[in-house]
Amino acid sequence: KCVVAGYEVSLRTNLKWKPKMSTMATLRQQAFKKYLELDQPDDQVFCTYVFVDATLENLRSKMRVLNYEPKAPEDCPMSTFCGMGTSQWPDADVNSELFLAPVALFRDPFLGGRSKLVLCEVLNSDHKPNETNTRRPCRNAMEAAKDEDPWFGIEQEYVILERNGAPIGWPKDEQALKKCRDYYYAVGPDNIAGRQIADAHIKACAYAGVKLYGSNPEAFLSQWEYQIGPLPGVEAGDHLWMS
Secondary structure, eight states: OEEETTEEEEOSSSOEEEEOHHHHHHHHHHHHHHHHTSOOOTTOEEEEEEEEOTTSSOEEEEEEEESSOOSSGGGSOOEEEEGGGGTOOOTTOSOOEEEEEEEEEEEOTTTOTTOEEEEEEEEOTTSSBOTTOOHHHHHHHHHHTGGGOOEEEEEEEEEOBOTTSOBTTOOSSGGGOOOGGGTTTOOSTTTOSOHHHHHHHHHHHHHHTOOEEEEEEOSSTTEEEEEEEEEETTHHHHHHHHO
16 A cells, blocks of 8 residues: 555555545535635525523524625514424423524624624513523613613633543643643643634634633633623623624
8 A cells, every 4th residue: 555645545456545534624624615615695695593502501503594684683583493402392382483583693704704693582482581591581680780881791711622522732641731820821832722723713703793802821731711891781691602
């Protein structure tokens, strides 16, 4: 066997060309890029509706294609989805169809162009808030306290993991890890891991219109933090979810 131009060639009577995994990944990315760069028709605007599911931790989404570009969440029509698939179907409701009510609008950094990300509240079939819709009581509380003009800033920490669940960049010998103080606000490849991912995330958020305050490496290798706000009332939570 030999490797020619990124392909593994089996030198037998019938030659078999087997692309290496790295080559296959490159080909997939090139194929995706080709289609993502296609011109977007004037009457086709892709709006990805995003909502929190029954876990109150995970996001779900579905796409709506509009024949106009929305400028505000009020410009986006309500949409529907099957609550059985997300464990949000009220037991007392014979109708499993739930509604998505747009509440915040962002630019889409994944599809680009005029595409949008639309944060939504989940409503039951009678248009009352679903029990998993914790945004509505928060909004009501902020409305009740509007004379106090509440503003919030939020810090969000995260760890970048490999597919096997190990923190990215960690040495196989964990004894080689340094003390936490060596990673805080660090620079240089020996003291940080995942900067490209962290920077890409920040740029995507900025493009989307998420209100950012900053970002920095955190206490241990592969741990990062970014800050949202300050923003009034429930908007801080909206921007955090969409980040």
